[in-house]
Amino acid sequence: MGQEFERILNRFLALSPAGLERAVLALIDEKGIDEGNRGALMGFILTKLAEDSPQALLKILPRLPVFPGAEAEDARVRDMFASNALENWAKADPDAAAAWIGDHREQFSGSFGEGVKQRVIAGAASKDPVRAFELVNEMGITDQERAVMSITRAAKGEEGRTAALAALRDYLPVSGGVEKEKMLDKGIGELAARSFRQGRSPA
Incomplete structure (x- = not known):
């Protein structure tokens, strides 16, 4: 070129x-x-x-x-672009992005499910971790441990990590059982690791 x-x-x-x-x-x-x-x-x-x-x-x-003979690759690429768009949309309007998934999922391949929902909650978490945790239940996300990691990894800066930690504790109270305690520990560990890494990064 x-x-x-x-x-x-x-x-x-x-x-x-x-x-x-x-x-x-x-x-x-x-x-x-x-x-x-x-x-x-x-x-x-x-x-x-x-x-x-x-x-x-x-x-x-x-x-x-759709290019004949390349249907599987075509579907994968469409899903990739859709996932990127939905994550970006969720940063500004997570409710609209979540609603769009429910209304249009049939346009995409079977892989357009749990993964893209995780992208949406990550996008939402960058601005509002409380709403991101609410969407975990509303969107029917089954892998909640992965959801916790998606949300905590989206936290930016000290203020973002503090908000994510507060939302995490509200969503996963210690009284919620052994599995929730493990997820709480993992989420806190991820936030601590991000704090350490970002603290060592040049301003």
């Missing part, structure tokens, strides 16, 4: 989310573009949309063409 490709890519990446959405649809219909370049441009644009406008990305995904 040469300078011409880079020039086109930079032009696309300078677009607004609405412009990127139109660019993806134009790329789908464009007949005169090399398939390798089409795929590369599509990947860059979809990645940027997942970050800048998750809802737009999720709206576009079902309209992307």
Whole structure:
């Protein structure tokens, strides 16, 4: 891929989310573009949309063409983009992201389940760990130990770790049994490790 490709890519990446959405649809219909370049441009644009406008990305995904003979890989890539978008969306509006999963899960492959829910609660936890723990139950997440780790790993800075610890203690009281005590210990251990690592990092 040469300078011409880079020039086109930079032009696309300078677009607004609405412009990127139109660019993806134009790329789908464009007949005169090399398939390798089409795929590369599509990947860059979809990645940027997942970050800048998750809802737009999720709206576009079902309209992307499926390549014959590559259905499994196609489904995996769609799930990856959807997961990235939903995690980013959950950072701003976890309830909307969780509701979207319930309404649109049938559009994606069978792998679009527990893993993406974990991504959503991680996104929610970056701003509101209490709401993230509430979503564990509301979304029917079965691997609660993994959920605890997803939420505690999302904590940023001293304030974030303090909020995550308070939410963790409310969600997993010691009186909740041996398994919950173990999860509480793991969550506290993860927060302590993050505090140590971030404390050693340069400002």
